[in-house]
Amino acid sequence: MRFIPLTALLLGGCLALPAAASDAQDWLRRLSDASQNQSYHGTFIYERNGSFSTHSIWHQVDKDKVVHDRLLQLDGPAHESFRVNGRTECVVGGLVDEVSDAQAWPARELNANELAKWYDIRVMGNSRVAGRSAVVLGLLPRDQHRYGIELHLDSETGVPLKSLLLNDKGQMLERFQFTQFDASQATNTEPVTPSADCQPVKVVAATPLDAKAWRTDWLPPGFSLSSTTQKVSSISEEPVACLLYDDGLARFSVFLEPLDGATAGDARTQLGPTVAVSRRLATSGGDVMVTVVGEIPLGTAERVALSVRQGEAQPQP
CATH class of the missing domain: 2.50.20.10 (Lipoprotein localisation LolA/LolB/LppX)
Incomplete structure (x- = not known):
């Protein structure tokens, strides 16, 4: 052929x-x-x-x-x-x-x-x-x-x-x-x-994430939550939540890090297939930086970032 x-x-x-x-x-x-x-x-x-x-x-x-x-x-x-x-x-x-x-x-x-x-x-x-x-x-x-x-x-x-x-x-x-x-x-x-x-490599210990902490109101069809963890940032020493999604092949992560008064603005970047979209989200506990990173189209990552909310996350797999 x-x-x-x-x-x-x-x-x-x-x-x-x-x-x-x-x-x-x-x-x-x-x-x-x-x-x-x-x-x-x-x-x-x-x-x-x-x-x-x-x-x-x-x-x-x-x-x-x-x-x-x-x-x-x-x-x-x-x-x-x-x-x-x-x-x-x-x-x-x-x-x-x-x-x-x-x-x-x-x-x-x-x-x-x-x-x-x-x-x-x-x-x-x-x-x-x-x-x-x-x-x-x-x-x-x-x-x-x-x-x-x-x-x-x-x-x-x-x-x-x-x-x-x-x-x-x-x-x-x-x-x-x-x-x-x-x-x-x-x-x-x-x-x-x-x-x-x-x-x-220094291993940063991960702890289970409260299932009611975060949710995404929109996901691309076929993607589902595969894991949720929380680690302490090696830079800010603040707890950073991570939600990992995949469709069985492609994958992306959503990171949520407390800003504690730090100045940070929305951003988006793409290097080859890898995109990173960040947006500031106001919550009851203070502003949080939401960052979506993965090998998905930029527009898809932006829509996911905009859909992140405080509240109950998708059920664990």
Whole structure:
């Protein structure tokens, strides 16, 4: 099958006959399985806003299904991060988390039937990435509240060798792409470990958030509350509430921090696919800064920020 870019489909072109939906959902399941079971090593490039960086990654799943990731930046400042089951254990140079998040698909089962409500999931053709055969899977949003995704999945392992995140105009917001990929050492029993320079990350203790503290009066269709926590800010030492939402693939967070008389105004910014929208909210206990951060369209984040209110939050999942 000839490969047709997702950009053409997002712009309204019906240029390819997609494979059966069951085939697309099978590949989505293979992707989910690979994130939990497949070990590999490789080098990839990461692009956002016209800026490039090169990284090496070691992804190892041990016999107990514990996932270890070691990530090195190969150009510019020396950066390293080491994660266990998605939790950062140590860093060198403060490697930006979104770089690793760009290639780290959820280490959990993706619900193809649920995702199909919010994305048109299609097998779009074949490609070749890092010298390996790949199947191109498109996840086209059914509304304006999430981005389109084009995935090039390794034909042998199901690991994403390349991914593109695209807005509603088909413009690329982010690219992750392997230039070297090796899954031949998947059975290697030598554990992946960080370098001696990797400094442990200070863990800020989180406490349960009062379920009646906050709510959002509007959410994009398909998104639901997945967790609520409260941590003490390392800067202001004030308790900061965090509400995390997702649709099974995309996600965003709502942070609520007391201002205690501090001067702060509304703001909005976007870096590649990541947006941050802040607004000042008057409450009975004083002004609070509401900040929505995530890989969702700017207009969606603004609407969520405007809908935050004091009061009972959505039920815990």
